[in-house]
Amino acid sequence: MLVSVYRYNPETDREPYMQDVEVAISEGKDLMVLDVLNLMKEKDQSLSYRRSCREGVCGSDGVNMNGKNGLACITPLSEVVTNGKLVVRPLPGLPVIRDLVVDMGVFYKQYQRIKPYLQNSSPAASQERLQSPEDRAKLDGLYECILCACCSTSCPSFWWNPNKFVGPSGLLQAYRFLADSRDDATEERLADLDDPFSVFRCRGIMNCVSVCPKGLNPTKAIGHIRDMLLSRAT
Amino acid sequence: MVTNLLSYRRSGVADWIVQRFSALILAAYTIVMVVWLVVNGMELTFAQWQGFIGQTWMRIFTLLTILALASHAWIGLWTVATDYLKKRVIRVAFLGFVGVSLFGYVVWGIIILWGF
Amino acid sequence: MTKLRKLSFDAIVIGGGGAGMRASLQMAQSGFKTACISKVFPTRSHTVSAQGGITCAIASADPDDDWRWHMYDTVKGSDYIGDQDAIEYMCSVGPEAVFELEHMGLPFSRFENGRIYQRPFGGQSKDYGKGGQAARTCAAADRTGHALLHTLYQANLKNETTFLNEWFAVDLVRNKEGQVVGVVAIEIETGEVVFIESKATVLATGGAGRIYASTTNAHINTGDGIGMALRAGYAMQDMEMWQFHPTGIYGAGTLVTEGCRGEGGYLINKDGERFMERYAPNAKDLAGRDVVARSMMTEILEGRGCGENGDHVHLKLDHLGKEIVHSRLPGITELSKTFAHVDPAVTPIPVVPTCHYMMGGIPTNVNGQAITQTDGKDTIIPGLYACGEAACVSVHGANRLGGNSLLDLVVFGRAAGIFIEEQLQQGIEYAIASSDDIDLAVGRLRALDANDKGENTATLKRELQSCMQNYFGVFRDGEYMKKGREELNALRERIAGIVIGDKSKAFNTARLEALELQNLFEVAEATAIAADERTESRGAHSRRDYPERDDKNWLCHSLYHPELKNLTKREVNFSPKTVETFEPKVRTY
Numbered sequence: 001m002l003v004s005v006y007r008y009n010p011e012t013d014r015e016p017y018m019q020d021v022e023v024a025i026s027e028g029k030d031l032m033v034l035d036v037l038n039l040m041k042e043k044d045q046s047l048s049y050r051r052s053c054r055e056g057v058c059g060s061d062g063v064n065m066n067g068k069n070g071l072a073c074i075t076p077l078s079e080v081v082t083n084g085k086l087v088v089r090p091l092p093g094l095p096v097i098r099d100l101v102v103d104m105g106v107f108y109k110q111y112q113r114i115k116p117y118l119q120n121s122s123p124a125a126s127q128e129r130l131q132s133p134e135d136r137a138k139l140d141g142l143y144e145c146i147l148c149a150c151c152s153t154s155c156p157s158f159w160w161n162p163n164k165f166v167g168p169s170g171l172l173q174a175y176r177f178l179a180d181s182r183d184d185a186t187e188e189r190l191a192d193l194d195d196p197f198s199v200f201r202c203r204g205i206m207n208c209v210s211v212c213p214k215g216l217n218p219t220k221a222i223g224h225i226r227d228m229l230l231s232r233a234t
Numbered sequence: 235m236v237t238n239l240l241s242y243r244r245s246g247v248a249d250w251i252v253q254r255f256s257a258l259i260l261a262a263y264t265i266v267m268v269v270w271l272v273v274n275g276m277e278l279t280f281a282q283w284q285g286f287i288g289q290t291w292m293r294i295f296t297l298l299t300i301l302a303l304a305s306h307a308w309i310g311l312w313t314v315a316t317d318y319l320k321k322r323v324i325r326v327a328f329l330g331f332v333g334v335s336l337f338g339y340v341v342w343g344i345i346i347l348w349g350f
Numbered sequence: 351m352t353k354l355r356k357l358s359f360d361a362i363v364i365g366g367g368g369a370g371m372r373a374s375l376q377m378a379q380s381g382f383k384t385a386c387i388s389k390v391f392p393t394r395s396h397t398v399s400a401q402g403g404i405t406c407a408i409a410s411a412d413p414d415d416d417w418r419w420h421m422y423d424t425v426k427g428s429d430y431i432g433d434q435d436a437i438e439y440m441c442s443v444g445p446e447a448v449f450e451l452e453h454m455g456l457p458f459s460r461f462e463n464g465r466i467y468q469r470p471f472g473g474q475s476k477d478y479g480k481g482g483q484a485a486r487t488c489a490a491a492d493r494t495g496h497a498l499l500h501t502l503y504q505a506n507l508k509n510e511t512t513f514l515n516e517w518f519a520v521d522l523v524r525n526k527e528g529q530v531v532g533v534v535a536i537e538i539e540t541g542e543v544v545f546i547e548s549k550a551t552v553l554a555t556g557g558a559g560r561i562y563a564s565t566t567n568a569h570i571n572t573g574d575g576i577g578m579a580l581r582a583g584y585a586m587q588d589m590e591m592w593q594f595h596p597t598g599i600y601g602a603g604t605l606v607t608e609g610c611r612g613e614g615g616y617l618i619n620k621d622g623e624r625f626m627e628r629y630a631p632n633a634k635d636l637a638g639r640d641v642v643a644r645s646m647m648t649e650i651l652e653g654r655g656c657g658e659n660g661d662h663v664h665l666k667l668d669h670l671g672k673e674i675v676h677s678r679l680p681g682i683t684e685l686s687k688t689f690a691h692v693d694p695a696v697t698p699i700p701v702v703p704t705c706h707y708m709m710g711g712i713p714t715n716v717n718g719q720a721i722t723q724t725d726g727k728d729t730i731i732p733g734l735y736a737c738g739e740a741a742c743v744s745v746h747g748a749n750r751l752g753g754n755s756l757l758d759l760v761v762f763g764r765a766a767g768i769f770i771e772e773q774l775q776q777g778i779e780y781a782i783a784s785s786d787d788i789d790l791a792v793g794r795l796r797a798l799d800a801n802d803k804g805e806n807t808a809t810l811k812r813e814l815q816s817c818m819q820n821y822f823g824v825f826r827d828g829e830y831m832k833k834g835r836e837e838l839n840a841l842r843e844r845i846a847g848i849v850i851g852d853k854s855k856a857f858n859t860a861r862l863e864a865l866e867l868q869n870l871f872e873v874a875e876a877t878a879i880a881a882d883e884r885t886e887s888r889g890a891h892s893r894r895d896y897p898e899r900d901d902k903n904w905l906c907h908s909l910y911h912p913e914l915k916n917l918t919k920r921e922v923n924f925s926p927k928t929v930e931t932f933e934p935k936v937r938t939y
Contacts, residue, residue, distance in 0.1 A: 011854050042808040045851035045860035050390070053568040055604040055685060057496060058394040074688050097539055098857040104391070117504040118455025127408070128452040130464030136457065143457045143490075143497060147393055160317040180455070193246075196313070200246035215684075226250070233247040 001025050001081065003036060006089040008096050009046065016096065018087075025077075033065055034072040036086065037100075049100035056213055059148030063100050064089040069150040069211040091153040093162065106162045107149045107169070114166060114174040114192070119185035135181035142176035142221060144214050145169060151208035151218055157201040164197035168208035168218030171199060175221035178228060190225075190232050199225050253309050256302035263299040293347045300343040304336040354534070354545045354788060359385045359512070361770050362548040364519045364533060364575060366392030368400075368495070368759035369738025370554030371502040371511075373718075376767025378511040382774050385512040387519055387535060387546065389570065389862070392503045396556055396568040397759065400495025401681060402471060402609035403487035404451075404760070405753030406444040410461065411468035411485040412476065417441040418929055420486060422478045424754060427638050428747025429889035429899065430934040431588070431907060433923035436743040439716045440754075440761045442928070447760045448488060456501040458490050469678075470612040471752040472636040473939070483636065485612075487753040492607050492681040498756060514546075518862055519574060521791040522551065522582050522734070525781045530733035532783070533578070534791040538862065541855025543795065545788050549778040550735060550770045553579065553712060553720075554763065557739040558873040560866075562705035562823075563815035566598050566605040570866075575740040577869025579712050580876060580912040581794070584731060585722045587742040587907050587920065588710035589873070590881035590891045593750055594824050596642040598704025600662040602689035605706070606682055606699060608752040611635040613678055615667040617646065618698065619654040625663075630939040637939035640749040640890045643703035647824045656700065664698035671695070703824055708873075709750055709890065710880070711742035713909070713920070718766025723909055723920065733780065735770065737762040744907065747922075748889020797846075798864055804847035807864045814841055814867070818874050822881050827894045831882040838871075838878050845871045876910045883917040884908055901934055 003023050008016035023039055025031060034051055041047045049072070050060040056074035063072050065080045066087050080086065094102040120129070152158045152167035166174065174193065177183050193199050199222060208218040270286060271278075286292060311332050319325035363374045366388025374386040388395065407417040421441040425432055452458060452466065459467035466488045474484040490497035506513070516538040523532045523545065532547040558573025559565035580586060596617070597606040611617075616635045619625050629645040630637035637645075646663050649655060656664050667675055675695040676683055686694045713721040718741070720734040738759045745758055821834025845868055852860040886900035887893050907920040924931045 009854060010856050041859075042806075045806065045863075046854070046858075048857050048859045050394075052390055052394045052570045053396065053399050055399065055602075056688065057493075057681075058390075058396075058398050058568065060390065060394045076688075101857050103539075108391075112507055115508075117508040118453075120453075124449075124453040126449070128449050128458070128466050131460050132464050133460045133462060136460045139457045140491075143500070144493060146398075146496070147391075157317070177455075180457075182455070196244055196246040196249050197316075198246065200250055201313075201317075229247050230251070233245070233251070 001077070002085045003040065004085065004087045005040070005047070005100070007047075007099055009098055030076045030078050032073055033063070033075045033077065033080065033086065033088065034061055036077065037072060037088070048098045057146060059146035062091050062148040062150045062153070064092055069154045071148060071150070071213045074213060091149055093153045093159040094149070104149055107152055107167070110152075110162070110166045110170040111147065111173060114170050114177075115185070115189065116173045116177065118177065118180065118183050120182055121184055129182050131181055138179045138181070139176060141216055142172055142179065144216060145172050145176075146214060148213065150211045150213060154207040154211045156205070156207070157203060161197055161201055165201035166193070166198045168202070168222070171202070171225060172216060172218040172221045175225050178225065186228075187232075190229055193225065194229055199229065249309050252305055256306040259299055259302040260306065263295065266295070287347075297344065297347055300340055304340050308332065308336055353785070354543055354792070356545045356547055357385070358547045359383050360548065360774050361550040361552065362387055362532065362546055363552040363554055365395070365554035365556060365738070365740070366390070366513070366515070367395035367554060367556050367738060368397035368499055368502060368756065369763040370395075370552070371499070371506055372760045372763030373552050373554060373737055373767040374511045375502060375506050375509060376764055377771055378506065378509040380771045382771065383512070385514055385546070386506065387514045387517045387533070389516065389518045389538070389574070391515050392506075392513065393500055394570070395499060396571050397495045397499040397756070399566070399568065399605060400498070400756055401492045401605060401607035402612065403469060403489035403494040403753050404448060404498065404756035405471060405474070405487045405751065406448045406757050407441065407486055408445045408448055408466060408468070408488060410465040410488070415476070415484065415486060417444065419476055419478060419484065420444070421926075421929065422932060423473050423475055424745060424751055425932045426479065426935070426937060427473045427749055427751040428745070429749055429937055430747065430901075430905060431744070431888065431922050432747030433744050434926040434931060435923045436716050437745050438926035438929060439765070440745050440757060443761050443765075444757050447757070447764055451498065451501060451760060454501050454505045456490065456497050458488060458497075469609055470636060472608050472611065472633070472642065473638045473751040474636070483633070487609070487612065489609065492609055492679045495756065498760075518865065519555075519578065520795050520865065521793075522578050523547075523783050523788055523791045524582065525783045525787055527781055528732065529780050530731065531780055534788065534795070536795070536862075538857055541858055543792060545783070547783065549733070549774065549780060551733055552718065552735040552737060552766055552770070553740050554736070554738045555740045557708040558870060559705045559708070561815065561818045561870050561874040561877065563819040564598065564603050564702075565705040566595055566603055567705070572866035572870050573708070573740075573873035574866065574869045575736065576711060576876070577872040579720070579734075580872040583913050584720065584734075585713065585912070586710060586876045586910045587713040588744060588748070588880070589876040589910050590884050590908060591709035591746075591748050591889060592705060592822075592877065593639055593707040593709060593890050594643040594703040595706035596639055596646055596703055597665055597699075597701040598706070599685065599689045600657070600700035600702045603704050604685055604689050605704075606665060606685065606701060607679070608639070610665060610667055610679060610682060613674060614670050615665055617642070617701070618664050618666050619649045620656045620660065621654065623654075625649050625654070633939035638749055638937075639752065640892070641939055643824055644892055646703055650702075662700045662702040665694075665701045666698040667694040668696055668698065707750055707755060708739055709742070709744070709746040709748065711740050712736040713907070714741045714743055716743065716762070716765055717769035718762060719769070723918065726918070728920075735766050737766045748891060794868070795865070798848065798850065798861065799853060801847055801849045804849040805844055806851060807848055807860070807867050810841065810845050810848060811867050811870070813837075814845070814871060814874055817841070818877070822878055825892055825894055826881055828882065829895070831878065835878050835882060838875055841871065842875070872912070875915075876912070879915060880908045880910050880917055905934060
């Protein structure tokens with residue numbers, strides 16, 4: 001199979017290029033894209049990419065495969081390869097450090113920005129804080145985010161304004177805390193988001209939903225935040 | 235942290251509401267226009283047209299629509315500019331042009347509506 | 351020698367998993383200058399893969415639950431070589447540590463009354479084994495590790511811990527007096543080598559499951575902390591004790607939580623027989639992991655395995671119904687679809703025992719202080735601490751109970767943090783490392799870069815992994831292990847002589863993989879020697895040539911000494927402070 005992979009080594013390359021490599025894959029095996037990268041790395045050790053859990057829960061190996069963002073470790077070739085060719089590029093919109101490794105600094109900064117931790121001003125009980133199963137269910141579809149950045153780097157609004165638009169992943173997390181019955185900083189959280197960029201740059205094109213490897217729906221969460229902002233203003 | 239430049243320090247909610255509300259006015263105005271045109275047929279005289287626009291309620295409605303159009307355009311183009319025009323000088327120049335133009339149109343509109 | 355850039359901290363934690371971040375959180379809260387050094391962004395650490403939950407007697411599922419019952423289960427599970435003072439500490443402090451996590455925001459699943467959801471796990475009982483199955487594992491659906499790791503990262507952000515993310519620790523730096531005073535580390539993005547100086551160095555580098563070919567562990571689980579400690583000449587404890595998780599997905603090795611069986615799933619052989627009823631008539635599928643894994647292997651070896659080659663068994667969940675499977679085990683549903691191409695609500699999952707957890711590690715006391723032995727006496731290694739899977743406190747002894755690893759992480763990460771905090775408050779005096787001391791720690795890296803004739807990492811890693819898999823797996827045999835040790839002896843030089851095909855600086859993962867393989871080798875060798883020399887069967891260590899537990903000779907820890915490559919014995923603690931000693935009994939489920 002022909003694999004075309006994005007290469008860039010800051011020490012030797014003046015600019016990035018696509019390298020075509022023929023990879024031998026045994027018949028009848030539906031490998032994951034990460035397996036293919038591993039095979040390629042055995043031949044050429046200079047190929048760099050991140051990977052850790054290899055089961056889609058750590059979020060290290062977000063890459064762009066034949067034009068679509070996803071996790072290399074849980075994306076079978078049969079799902080992405082077209083015309084016998086696999087094209088692997090780094091996640092779009094972030095600076096490339098080397099090959100498939102991008103600088104996720106701005107992505108993490110937006111995550112930190114929404115204060116991704118529980119805030120509760122009342123003193124903690126000696127046991128756990130109680131939460132009904134119904135209230136807990138509101139966090140489903142939110143807390144599972146693995147910070148792989150597949151969504152935010154497929155979002156044009158995030159490409160254009162990564163410093164000002166929180167992005168789908170950060171907003172999903174923002175809503176995860178807004179929706180938590182144990183968090184009482186709702187007003188401060190909403191005040192921090194009430195500008196024309198942080199939330200309102202979302203145009204609802206739902207690229208985030210279509211690429212999320214965990215099947216989460218950031219657009220829906222953003223809609224909830226917008227509703228909360230609107231009812232706060234009126 | 236997000237750096238809020240002066241021009242960014244607005245309420246996103248206000249923008250969002252103005253955008254939707256102005257869109258409603260524009261839609262309503264469009265419907266009124268289309269209906270009136272259909273009812274009155276294709277052979278319009280200037281007198282007919284002037285008579286229609288000249289009614290007080292229509293003058294107010296038209297003015298409201300012009301203001302809605304201006305704010306709708308401003309928010310829309312400001313958004314587009316902050317997305318795509320990354321050079322500050324170019325963006326400020328573009329938005330300046332847009333601002334002056336929209337102001338001009340509003341003034342012109344008022345002159346037309348109340349100046350006869 | 352070019353002088354290295356130096357960073358200074360009051361305390362550093364190497365490893366950004368559950369244990370590391372719990373320790374760094376504790377110290378950051380007290381205002382000391384703390385850094386957490388992690389070779390991956392912290393939420394990529396392997397804690398994220400933990401599924402089923404954190405076992406702890408918070409008395410939610412059963413209001414009468416008692417931490418002493420949990421302690422009894424853990425001691426029994428350890429096959430009586432878990433230190434009872436440490437287990438007592440873990441089980442009694444556990445509830446406090448779990449409630450803290452909840453207060454930090456961990457999204458635990460809930461019961462109707464709003465308390466934390468608890469599910470049954472293997473080896474759990476009420477009333478010291480007399481009251482039947484207990485449900486003691488606190489869960490956030492089947493993503494507890496993920497929820498826990500993210501919560502800890504968030505808490506660290508809140509408390510402004512310094513993170514050195516994507517920094518790889520190479521080796522420990524010791525001063526003239528032998529105190530550990532920091533590490534030499536590579537900033538991966540730039541390739542710069544930096545000396546990170548610290549009054550306290552905590553190794554929280556996790557496990558090393560990658561010594562085996564088939565493992566549930568992440569690619570990054572390469573025993574870096576164990577490698578560093580062994581190279582520094584420190585002894586390792588109970589390294590023969592490796593847990594094989596009964597349910598790794600056949601072929602892929604990815605984990606399927608014990609919670610599946612806790613929720614009512616069970617294992618079947620090719621005849622559809624629920625075979626655990628024969629091996630563990632009472633606990634059945636929820637017997638200790640070692641017992642279940644051995645039973646599965648026995649079924650397979652005796653020709654009752656499933657599939658064309660009869661080399662796995664099936665985990666049956668479909669009788670639970672779609673509702674339960676998809677709501678309580680959503681992560682498992684996803685993993686099974688991806689890696690086994692089955693929907694567990696419809697079709698059983700093909701599973702096989704898979705290397706999962708290292709019970710052994712750096713011996714420590716309950717304060718996380720690393721221990722070594724000189725002349726048969728315990729001595730504290732000044733400046734060095736360990737917690738989590740890298741450490742051997744030892745609460746797991748010869749076999750860990752499901753859900754106890756997450757508890758181990760938070761309890762002992764916290765304990766190490768608290769202790770170091772006290773030490774720092776009292777003031778820690780130490781001599782500054784000389785450039786020779788630092789040079790020593792850079793030696794391995796320099797040698798690796800200088801190698802130009804030798805083999806590549808991938809080939810050598812494959813050989814190491816298949817050697818461990820073949821000779822030191824679920825069942826062990828002296829004769830085979832001898833062979834394995836010979837193979838390892840031959841590998842040592844070859845692995846020291848790895849040639850990396852890329853010597854650039856920026857984000858050079860080839861260099862890291864070579865350094866990781868060298869760490870894996872250290873772990874593998876310690877495992878092999880300890881396994882060969884412990885001439886009995888206990889917990890996860892099961893020998894065909896010594897099938898019985900031998901309390902007369904081996905009711906003790908093993909201590910592997912890297913310089914002499916020999917094994918000595920260390921006493922197990924049988925003196926808990928507030929309860930009576932649990933005396934060794936025959937272990938049945």
